[in-house]
Amino acid sequence: MTTTLKIRKYGDPVLRKKTETISEIDDRVKKLAYDMLETMYSTPGVGLAAPQVGVSLRLCIVNADINRKSPIIMINPVIVLCENKISGEEGCLSFPGFYENIKRYENIIARYIDLKEKMQEIKAQGFLSRIIQHEIDHLDAKLFIDYLQEWRRKFIERKIKRNMKTGKW
Ligand code: ZN
Numbered sequence: 001m002t003t004t005l006k007i008r009k010y011g012d013p014v015l016r017k018k019t020e021t022i023s024e025i026d027d028r029v030k031k032l033a034y035d036m037l038e039t040m041y042s043t044p045g046v047g048l049a050a051p052q053v054g055v056s057l058r059l060c061i062v063n064a065d066i067n068r069k070s071p072i073i074m075i076n077p078v079i080v081l082c083e084n085k086i087s088g089e090e091g092c093l094s095f096p097g098f099y100e101n102i103k104r105y106e107n108i109i110a111r112y113i114d115l116k117e118k119m120q121e122i123k124a125q126g127f128l129s130r131i132i133q134h135e136i137d138h139l140d141a142k143l144f145i146d147y148l149q150e151w152r153r154k155f156i157e158r159k160i161k162r163n164m165k166t167g168k169w
Contacts, residue, residue, distance in 0.1 A: 005035050005054070012094075016141045016143075017056050039053060049135045059074070063131075074110070077132070079110050082108045083108075109123050110136070
């Protein structure tokens with residue numbers, strides 16, 4: 001049985017909390033991964049990190065496939081190679097309604113452990129590369145607005161605060 005989890009929005013302190021490395025892929029971790037998949041599929045999102053559902057563990061899922069097949073479940077992911085920065089539009093399930101141009105690496109190689117406890121390596125380009133970097137950032141308590149110029153970040157924060165006051169966030 002899987003459950004749709006509540007997605008934490010900006011302002012929730014869990015998004016700024018450091019995550020713990022997963023030392024054992026037990027039933028609890030597996031359930032979290034499957035619940036996160038179901039949660040992601042209930043949204044227009046293409047990636048989700050554990051802190052976004054309130055869990056401070058190094059686990060994230062990505063899915064750049066439009067048909068929503070073959071999602072990648074990444075445990076303790078690390079980027080081992082990156083090259084060539086390019087700008088592209090990006091959103092975040094924790095910032096509904098906000099889309100910003102962010103510079104990220106165009107090509108990366110990432111390593112992670114899968115649910116079968118096997119070490120995997122993925123070479124990613126373009127959009128997939130962007131999603132993986134965005135999700136790994138979440139595991140380091142980093143958010144996409146951190147890349148923006150200060151005036152832009154402040155503008156977004158003010159807008160969110162206003163929405164919070166009127167109960168729209
Ligand atoms: Zn995000």
